[in-house]
Amino acid sequence: MIELRVNGVLHQVEAGPETPLLYVLRNDLRMNGAKFGCGMGQCGACTVIVQGKPVFSCVTPLSSIGAREVVTIEGLGTLAHPSPLQASFIAHQAAQCGYCISGMIMRAQALLAANPHPDEATIREHMEPNLCRCGTHMRILAAIRVVAAGEHA
Amino acid sequence: MKRRTVLLAASGVLCAVAFAIMWRPSLRETTGTPIPADAATIARGARVVAQGDCIVCHTAREGTSYAGGYGLKTPFGTIYSTNITPDAATGIGRWSVDAFRRALRHGVSRDGHFLYPAFPYVHYTRMADADIDDAYAFLMSRRPVDAPPRKNELPLLFRLRPSLAFWNLLFLKSGAVPAGRGVVERGRYLAEGAGHCASCHTPLDFIGGEEHGKPYDGATVDGWDAPPLNRLDSATRPWTQGQLVDYLSTGVASEHGAAAGPMRPVVDNLSKLPRADVEAIASYVLSLQKPRGVRNDTPVNPSMPAGYAEGASLFAGGCAGCHEPSAPMMAMEGRPSLDMATSIHADTPRNAIQTIVNGIGLPDEPGVSVYMPSFDDALSNRDIANLLVYLRVRFGKKEPWRATNKIIEEVGKDGSAPP
Amino acid sequence: MTRHDDRVDISRRAFIVNGALVVAFATMAPARLLAQKVDTLGTVILAPNLPGSLKSNPFLDAWIKIDDSGITVCTGKVELGTGVRTAMLQIAAEQLSVRPALITLVTADTARTPDEGYTAGSHSMADGGTALFNAAAQVRFLLLTAASSRLGVPVSRLTAKDGEIRADDGRKVTYAEAVKDIQLHRQADATSPAVDPKTFTLIGTSLPRVDIPGKVTGGAAYVQDMRLPGMLHARVVRPPLPGARLKQLDVTAVEKLPGVVRVVVDGDFIGVLADDEWRAIVAARALTRAAGWTAAPALPGYAGIHAALRTLPAKVYPTASRSTAPVSTKPAFTCTHTKQYVQHGSIGPSCAVAQLADGTMTVWTHTQGVYPLRGGLAEMLGVPLDKVHCIHVEGSGCYGHNGADDVAADAALLARAVPGQPVRVQWMRDQEQLWEPYGPAMATDLKATLDDAGNLRDWNFALWSTPHNERIVNAGRLAPATLLAKPFVSAPPVPIPNPEGDADRNAVPPYRIPNLDVTMNFVPEMPFRTSAMRSLGAHINVVSIETTVDELARSVGQDPVDFRIRHLDDPRAVEVIRTAAREFGWPYRGTDDRKAAGFAFSRYKNIMGYFAIAVEVAYDPDTNAVRLLRAVAAIDCGQIVNPDGARNQIEGGILQSTSWTLYEAVDFDEIQVHSNDWSGYPIMRFSQVPDEVSVHIVDRPGLPFLGAAEIAQGPTAAAVTIALSRVMGSPLRDLPLMRHAPFGRT
Incomplete structure (x- = not known):
């Protein structure tokens, strides 16, 4: 059993220490937000926040998490009470198929937590690791930009 | 009295000598409207400029090409590269070809001030006039960019540029190398001159000069080991001409690994050169080999040293998807197996740590590329240390590196990309 | 890749005798000319006079069911990330006069919804939306009629709202009551x-x-998120390339790995079932190592693909031909364009869940067509159609025929091995990129002349392509079925007929041209399996046409926008062109020689949505960096159901097409495909995203829905190509336009 703290809740996890965090979140903890995209840290669909930093959960072994706090999109807000960033993504209708969007939001959230008012260049550079195939980038940027400017949707 | 006169005279002479050493005239400004060169000259100049990697240091991140502003971290502080576009006010638009030659040969700016040796004039001085002139023509054909130079971040002592004259006395041997015949000689010309390979691959002494008697013995640059170029023959798998050419012209050698760290942009540039140039450089580099010592390659019997099991687990979850032999990258792409990787066999774990911590970045423009994510935020320092034990023993068949923690901390701390 | 295989069971290829097609599968007509009896999405036309998909599903209760539990609306179309679910809800709610929340919307399910074939080709609104629009209106009218009888007041005195029909005297009848008096079947x-x-x-x-x-x-939104009780996780192991055959595989060690429930090997089909997803992956890695394969047949290689395409046997289809004026004596303008193979490249690899229970195979799938998939699966499993139940659950965006159907077949084959237990299969990244059907490589030749007045006179266009429509018309179209010990063979390819077109989609220019000849060379034997990808041949065809029109206009000193307008008779076409030009600020007056603009237009398939776009690009010759700076588009898709949804689709289309056009190509040599992950198949990232994209809608209330999802692909590619050609100073004719030398190879 390995202890894992996710969204403020301490879990006892049976998975082996080598198991990438992604599968622990999805299968052991039955969460949907982090997605399998490439398994190689190339696309960012699996992005979650570990100790304030965005990480690719698909290549982050469970044993490396230790006591660090994991935050997933389930920990930002809910359907009834979305976080400002989630609300902004809804307001901008910043999704097409939406498969990449949880990863996008988590990466952006990590930026905004560390730097609440990033400029456009900083936002774009920060988001570089995450891929979107539908071409929703303009709306993703708009949704982040509004929160970065402090104009919560 | 007499003694005093002698002293005075002596100091006068000294002053005169010092003045002669430290003073350089300003050269006449041109009108700032360059005379357009013919296309063939510009094309030759483009090749020379690529040989010299000029764009790498003279372009800021996200900045305009050749407009300067790139910060070179030196042990003395950060030096920002200058604008070498033909902008009259902020670039080299008013430089004559003579001023340009003097800068490359003697490290002196048009207005007479000394340039810092971060600008590798100690090597550019080896270039032939014709090549320098072509490079000038090429740069003058670029679009002028208004980009004022950024102020260097140096302690006061090092802001006294005239003192560089004494540095030059020690390290600058002006003059072109005569272009000899043959591939190796051509390679020598390119590597010693425009290519300035030794700038990174030779250890520097305490005042930043290349140590005498240790050419190509290897050094540390930007937190990466620039491996010795005279020991390529002693590698676990000795480098061959073919492998070296592949590495320099494509960024990957199938038996050694991919270019990373500060070498990556160098390779990006070399890939634009005619293959003959790269083959010449490779031939010359391979001619530098010291005699093989007694190779201590007896494979270590992995006796499961401390950290190995933890490292194995980390590898299975974090690395195996790309680096196990069954991974598509290995099975289909023929990427170098880690048991061949130079960084795993190296004497220090520095480059392995750098690669784990910083990854191998995406190319500037979308193109088929070698990429590895950064594991800085995923793995703790202890994880990295354990992973290194596993990598070294399993793939390197060697004893684990010692004192890895210090380098891990160092790389983690300033492993961030340059300003 | 066609297999020349002596193990093929002749009985399974009953539809091919002596190379000739004699029996077609299910709903697919055997030849292009007979195709009018089915629509292009594979459904049988039963009532040709009805609007939209009512043609193939004419009964009202196939679409709308009303009872005491509420209103259920069924659509055979599926959510692919285009917002179609919301748009369908809007249409049904509007015409039934209810709040959207009162409707339960059921999307494609072979047990519950109409068969609308595939959700593809920008048809959802035009066919499915139109069907719902009419069905709902008719149902509402029937309800009003029934209420009128019940209450004894004329319909004109009734108001329907939110499930109730009220008379002006205050009496009311609920929809559920009224429906009892009428027959919706x-x-x-x-x-x-x-x-x-x-x-x-x-x-x-x-x-x-x-x-x-x-x-x-x-929230659980995708088939990837499904977790059924007792569900096993599976992974498949594929050959390194299509055509490689299994030489050896010892599974004993893998069977002993922790969590492994079963290893299934059937011919070249290999799968492993485990009690946990990560354990399934670990076991699949071990299987990959254990499997030995023969070499696959040699490929033509990246550089050789277009020459190969022109020399492989081709069926020639005359797409269009007319001759109404003397041939011009002016010198001809000629050009050749090429396009490389492209990948759909879903961010989430294909996934399906299957369960064999009580003799029925249920498959939860993100296929674009549950009914065609059911047919293919039933044939593969050797069971009647009614023993296979396909339910659509959303997946990652697909943009056409990707691995969705194949992975459903994987899941069905593996679930068959463990009756009763649900099995979830997801492909790994390399499987998605190596085994999805690619968008075809193509080549085009164009020759055009102007007359003495500078008008288009003659136009000769020929194109070469492999199929764009290898949809599931038999089991052999499912990749796993072709790997079995007794393999199924793909039905012979048949191109989608005109006017929709296949490789020749949008091959006929929309402009007034007296003499015209357009020919498709359809190459059925292909180096790679290819199939539908957003806009099919329109991508390169519109590039070929629009770059030519641009160059011809400039050759006679005319503004390319004015030139286009002068050659168009359709006022709707002219209006979108004028709108895009005006909003962009055309003619472009930029003075920076590192920036340029391009303009392009097309009407999708020449019968659907209109699209005009102007773009501005920047090019840095020192670094070869290209940026799309600005894109301004105008659309006319008839009556717009959801303006923001349409804009979202168009913005996405512009960015995706830009990515295809600038960067994307399957990288392969004679022995291997290298594009098996995102570093081998790079697509647009945030640093390449433009500064501004704006979409202007020319709404046409009351006119038919025309669809929006695919209309941006061709014209965007053309506008980017034109702009980049101008800034680089020479015409660019090979897609992708900016291919950088692959790292690691020369």
Whole structure:
């Protein structure tokens, strides 16, 4: 059993220490937000926040998490009470198929937590690791930009 | 009295000598409207400029090409590269070809001030006039960019540029190398001159000069080991001409690994050169080999040293998807197996740590590329240390590196990309 | 890749005798010319006079069911990330006069919804939306009629709203009561009660998408998120390339790995079932190592693909031909364009869940067509159609025929091995990129002349392509079925007929041209399996046409926008062109020689949505860096159901097409495909995203829905190509336009 703290809740996890965090979140903890995209840290669909930093959960072994706090999109807000960033993504209708969007939001959230008012260049550079195939980038940027400017949707 | 006169005279002479050493005239400004060169000259100049990697240091991140502003971290502080576009006010638009030659040969700016040796004039001085002139023509054909130079971040002592004259006395041997015949000689010309390979691959002494008697013995640059170029023959798998050419012209050698760290942009540039140039450089580099010592390659019997099991687990979850032999990258792409990787066999774990911590970045423009994510935020320092034990023993068949923690901390701390 | 295989069971290829097609599968007509009996999405036309998909599903109760539990609306179309679910809801709610929340919307399910074939080709609104629009209007009218009888007042004194019909005297009848007096199992009428579009309160509004809140808060939204009780996780192991055959495989060690429930090996088909997803992956890695394969047949290689395409045997299809004026004596303008193989490249690899229970195979799938998939699966499993049940659950965006159907077959084959237990299969990244059917490589030759007045006179266009429509018309179209010990063989390819077109989609220019000849060389034997990808041949065809028109206009000193308008008779075409030009600020007056603009237009398939676009690009010769700076587009898709949804689709289309056009190509040599991950198949990232994209809608209330999802692909590619050609100073004719030398190879 390995202890894992996710969204403020301490879990006892049976998975082996080598198991990438992604599968622990999805299968052991039955969460949907982090997605399998490439398994190689190339696309960012699996992005979650570990100790304030965005990480690719698909290549982050469970044993490396230790006591660090994991935050997933389930920990930002809910359907009834979305976080400002989630609300902004809804307001901008910043999704097409939406498969990449949880990863996008988590990466952006990590930026905004560390730097609440990033400029456009900083936002774009920060988001570089995450891929979107539908071409929703303009709306993703708009949704982040509004929160970065402090104009919560 | 007499003694005093002698002293005075002596100091006068000294002053005169010092003045002669430290003073350089300003050269006449041109009108700032360059005379357009013919296309063939510009094309030759483009090749020379690529040989010299000029764009790498003279372009800021996200900045305009050749407009300067790139910060070179030196042990003395950060030096920002200058604008070498033909902008009259902020670039080299008013430089004559003579001023340009003097800068490359003697490290002196048009207005007479000394340039810092971060600008590798100690090597550019080896270039032939014709090549320098072509490079000038090429740069003058670029679009002028208004980009004022950024102020260097140096302690006061090092802001006294005239003192560089004494540095030059020690390290600058002006003059072109005569272009000899043959591939190796051509390679020598390119590597010693425009290519300035030794700038990174030779250890520097305490005042930043290349140590005498240790050419190509290897050094540390930007937190990466620039491996010795005279020991390529002693590698676990000795480098061959073919492998070296592949590495320099494509960024990957199938038996050694991919270019990373500060070498990556160098390779990006070399890939634009005619293959003959790269083959010449490779031939010359391979001619530098010291005699093989007694190779201590007896494979270590992995006796499961401390950290190995933890490292194995980390590898299975974090690395195996790309680096196990069954991974598509290995099975289909023929990427170098880690048991061949130079960084795993190296004497220090520095480059392995750098690669784990910083990854191998995406190319500037979308193109088929070698990429590895950064594991800085995923793995703790202890994880990295354990992973290194596993990598070294399993793939390197060697004893684990010692004192890895210090380098891990160092790389983690300033492993961030340059300003 | 065609297999020359002596193990093929002759009985399974009953439809091919002596190389000739004699029996077609299920609903697919055997030849292009007979195809009018089915529509291009594979459904049988039963009532040709009815609007939209009512043609193939004429009964009202196939679409709308009303009972005491509420209103259920069924659509055979599926959510692919285009917002179609929300748009369908808007249409049904509008015409039934209810709040959207009162409707339960069921999307494609072979047990519950009409068969609308595939959700593809920008047809969802045009066919499915139109069917719902009419069915709902007719149902509402029937309900009003029933209420009128019950209450004894004329329909004119009744108001229907939110499930109730009220008379002006205050008495009311609920829809559920009224429906008892009528029979919804009746064929729809050809015309529906007229509605004034000015009265619409839902159609034409940007109702927020119903699926987005769940998707941004971690709700279970995709087939990937399904977790059924007792569900096993599976992975498949594929040959390194199609055509490689299994030489050896010892599974004993893998079977002993922790969590492994079963290893299935059937011919070249290999799968492993485990009690946990990560354990399945670890076991699949071990299987990959254990498997030995023969070499696959040599490939033509990246550089050789277009020469190969022109020399492989081709069927020649005359797409269009007319001759109404003397041939021009002016010198001809000629050009050749090429396009490399491209990948759909879904961010989420294909996934399916299957369960064999009580003799029925149920498959949860993100296929674009549950009914065609059911047919293919039933044939593969050797069971009757009614023993296979396909239910659509959303997946990652597919943009056409990707691995969705194949992975459903994987899941069915593996679930068959463990009756009763649900099995979830997801492909790994390399499997998605190596085994999805690619968008075809193509080549085009164009020759055109102007007359003495500078008008288009002669136009000769020929194109070469492999199929764009290898959809599931038999089991052999499912990749796993071709790997079995007794393999199934793919049905012979048949191109989608005109006017929709296949490789020749949009091959006929929309302009007034007296003499015209357009020919498709259809190459059925292909180095790679290819199939439908957003806009099919329109991508390169519109590039070929629009770059030529641009160059011809400039050759006679005319503005390319004015030149186009001069050659168009359709006022709707002219209006979108003028709108895009005006909003962009055309003619372009930029003075920076590192920036340029391009303009392009097309009407999708020449019968659907209109699209015009102007773009500005920047090019840095020192670094070869290209940026799309600005794109301004105008669309006319008839009556717009959801303006923001349409804009979202167009913005996405512009960015995706830009990525295809600038960067994308399957990288392969003679022995291997190298594009098996994102570093081998790079696509647009945030640093390449433009500064500004704006979409201007020319709305046409009351006119038919025309669809929007695919209309941006061709013209965007053309505008980017034109702009980049101008800034680089020479015409660019090979897609992708900016291919950088692959790292690691020369």
